[in-house]
Amino acid sequence: MKRCLFVDDSSVIRKVAKRILSSPEISVVEAATGAEGIDMCAYDMPDIIVVDSALEDMSAVDFIRRVRAMHGRVKPQIAICLTEVDVGAIMRAKRAGAQGYLLKPFTRPQLLDRFNAFAVAA
Template sequence: MKTCLIVDDSRMIRRVAGRIVKDLGFETEDAENGEEALDKCRIELPDAVLLDWKMPVMDGFAFLKALRKLPNGDKPTVVFCTSERDINHIVDALSAGANEYIMKPFDSDIIESKFALAGLV
């Protein structure tokens, strides 16, 4: 079964996104900031990462750059899921290695379509 790491400082977002991703056939794990997520990735890389941008300790952008430097860190498909709407943020995220970008608020159709575009489902 494919795995997805959901990284967001909001417990509610992690819970809602987790239900949606589980319905898509993934096992899920979550982290409340980039540092915690990076620690989990050092142990075992997920197939996918659903990633928020603004978080305490380590934000999503810093996490993405660090993830891509890990051995096989290019393998997980990273989908930013954030309220950041500035085009420069989107360009920066995609340039740093994000595969897709979702704007909050999201629903199951949006996540499913972005995961499909990224080749996850």
């Protein structure tokens, strides 16, 4: 089973993502802050992480760098979640170690398409 971590300060976004992605093949866990997400990664690294670009407690780039600095057998796919296309933010996230981005609010097909691009069966 693949594990997905959704890091977003919006409980609505986390719940919608969990409802869309949860299946026998994917387990979705949620974090409301970057610090909570980092703690969850340190305990059990997920296979894919979606991180909000506007976390209150740390920048998404800092979050990505901290995850990438962790040593372990799992090297997660990471996507940054944005409210609008911001090429600068996308490039900073990619330089930090993200593989892609997702726009919110997202639809079921958009979220599933992003996960399929990461080769994660949903």
